[in-house]
Amino acid sequence: MEINTKEFKHCDMVSIEGRVDSSTAPQLSKALDAVTEKGVYKIVVDMSQLEYMSSAGFRTLLATQRACRRYNRGEVVLASVPVRIREALELAGFTELFRISGDPLEAVGSL
């Protein structure tokens, strides 16, 4: 798994490439924490290159969404979610907790 964080004027974009499971989720968690620790609470998670995500990844996203939504200071938006991952997120009831955007840059513009 590889993670890239890009800074925009009003938000950060975190792009995940590869597979997120119990082995790699701590690395994702670290990358997302690094963003919120800077005081940035508007985050686009670009999933266009994501191949796989287990519940370990879902839990990481949930923890970050909680931190970002606190005091209404921001949110995590999921962008370009591959179909299999979207189906699993739906099964887990996560699609109601996140705004999902078809395009990462469009998501950046919406924040």
Place this chain on the structure above:
Amino acid sequence: MQTLTFPTTFDILDDIRTFVGDQARKAGFNAKDIYSIQLATDEAASNVIEHAYERKLDGRFDVSCEFRMESFIVILLDHGKAFDPSQVEEPNLKADLSDRKIGGLGIYLMRKLMDEVRYESTQAGNLLTMVKRKG
């Protein structure tokens, strides 16, 4: 039946998904079902490492799979602490963000993704059997 033995470390999850994924593909399952089988097996193996062995790194467990009577069967056998997934409370998917519990999600997914999930504590060890029917 094909069986592989794995150490109790999270970095083998990739190999487990490849193993069951290849077998399911050979059995003629579609991409969606293959992903379901891989995800359910990953969640089951993660639970074994996390709960049955409490992240002790020197354990071993077996993953077996076979295709029989139009069903794909995955069996996990471990010798760690008995852990019955059916005793785990289901997450409340209607709870809003602040009330959403962080645990129990893996087991919930296993039950949703597979047609059958059974757990038995036997003399040979803890046996978790999951079945995905074709079509």
